Amino acid sequence: MKNNCLKYGMVGGGPGAFIGDVHRRAIRLDNTARLVAGSFSQDYDKTLSIGRDLGLDEDRLYDNFQEMAKQEASRDDGIDFVSITTPNNTHYPIAKSFLEQGINVLCDKPVTTTLAEAKELKELADRTDTLFGVSYTFSGYPMVKEARRLIKEGELGELRMIMGEYPDEWLAAPADNKQAAWRTNPDQAGISTCIADIGSHIENTVSYMTGCEISRLSANLDIFVEGRKLDDNGGVMIKYNNGVSGMYWASQIAIGNENGLKLRIFGSKGSLEWHHKNPNLLKFTKLNEAPRMLSRGHEYLGDEAQENSRIPAGHPEGFFEAFANIYSNFAAAVQAKKEKDSIDPSDFDYPKLEEGLRGVKFIEKCVESSKNDSKWIDFK
Ligand SMILES: NC(=O)c1ccc[n+]([C@@H]2O[C@H](COP(=O)([O-])OP(=O)(O)OC[C@H]3O[C@@H](n4cnc5c(N)ncnc54)[C@H](O)[C@@H]3O)[C@@H](O)[C@H]2O)c1
Numbered sequence: 001m002k003n004n005c006l007k008y009g010m011v012g013g014g015p016g017a018f019i020g021d022v023h024r025r026a027i028r029l030d031n032t033a034r035l036v037a038g039s040f041s042q043d044y045d046k047t048l049s050i051g052r053d054l055g056l057d058e059d060r061l062y063d064n065f066q067e068m069a070k071q072e073a074s075r076d077d078g079i080d081f082v083s084i085t086t087p088n089n090t091h092y093p094i095a096k097s098f099l100e101q102g103i104n105v106l107c108d109k110p111v112t113t114t115l116a117e118a119k120e121l122k123e124l125a126d127r128t129d130t131l132f133g134v135s136y137t138f139s140g141y142p143m144v145k146e147a148r149r150l151i152k153e154g155e156l157g158e159l160r161m162i163m164g165e166y167p168d169e170w171l172a173a174p175a176d177n178k179q180a181a182w183r184t185n186p187d188q189a190g191i192s193t194c195i196a197d198i199g200s201h202i203e204n205t206v207s208y209m210t211g212c213e214i215s216r217l218s219a220n221l222d223i224f225v226e227g228r229k230l231d232d233n234g235g236v237m238i239k240y241n242n243g244v245s246g247m248y249w250a251s252q253i254a255i256g257n258e259n260g261l262k263l264r265i266f267g268s269k270g271s272l273e274w275h276h277k278n279p280n281l282l283k284f285t286k287l288n289e290a291p292r293m294l295s296r297g298h299e300y301l302g303d304e305a306q307e308n309s310r311i312p313a314g315h316p317e318g319f320f321e322a323f324a325n326i327y328s329n330f331a332a333a334v335q336a337k338k339e340k341d342s343i344d345p346s347d348f349d350y351p352k353l354e355e356g357l358r359g360v361k362f363i364e365k366c367v368e369s370s371k372n373d374s375k376w377i378d379f380k
Pocket of ligand 1: 064
């Protein structure tokens, strides 16, 4: 058991919510922390109902997140971190309330709906010396970590070209479920649906795998379904500051595709290919050699891939385990910070607020470029 003395609270993840429940299950997978407090919904009756089901004490089920932040900060046994799993527009005020009380935050992506808000959170987290993680899921997969190691160790030679795609079909027609409702509403989603929701995953996973920094981009965002105000499909051309080129495609109208994140990285000596549908495998091809299929759970993999796995090769690990890895690495940082005066968060392998901030910038730049006839713009 790692970090099993940590306590956490959650905002969001009420009845019928998608990702809050995934976070809770993932945290339980490794006994990373114990859920002790929550404001799971704007509706207090729903918070009470789910909180009771989860076995929480009623005095730690809160009517709203402001009260939760204040009360938890004043308790000797208060939470060590809060997990924020609410719609995009609420991340900023919720994170702010907890940071102001000195409580560590793990927030889902995109971290805010504007870059100005993300910068404010960064300044606040620095000032209050709190840890801030962002649940960019795909960086938690062992074979994504293996790809990162191989690239770092120069196995691909000089990087040349990056292809990233995330096709999905769930918004190919008007949808009236609650997840679709807020994602297509600019008041709750922000300035983008598709790029913010899934294009942001391509941006983060590519950056994590390759370390390449975007220097310029040109985007074309589409709205195909009538009546929508925000993009449901988009392509982005990228130039990175090391001369590498990239192309990203994110789509929520791609019938026949389901969360189909696929990344292909090409270098002068070899290439890598990772597909979310088969996340335990990584295709690695060296120039003039037969392709190799690397598989999770083997000793031939690097330490990061091995340390972030649980069961032997051939037994699939997936989405829950990827979240669990982000949480256990974040919780290790929270635990270390409790034990020492200061820690260096870069020693711990979880997505930081800097990445969240860059992700929000990516969304803003894509929208800006697309609105200007796909003009190439600097990513400063
Ligand atoms: N990392 C990933 O892979 C991933 C996947 C899905 C969603 N997400 C992100 O997670 C967030 C939530 O998405 P979802 O699909 O779970 O949404 P959802 O609509 O299913 O759930 C949101 C929950 O938040 C609650 N909520 C809203 N405002 C609240 C408030 N002020 N106080 C307390 N609770 C409140 C709602 O009642 C609901 O229970 C979004 O930011 C989304 O982008 C990330």
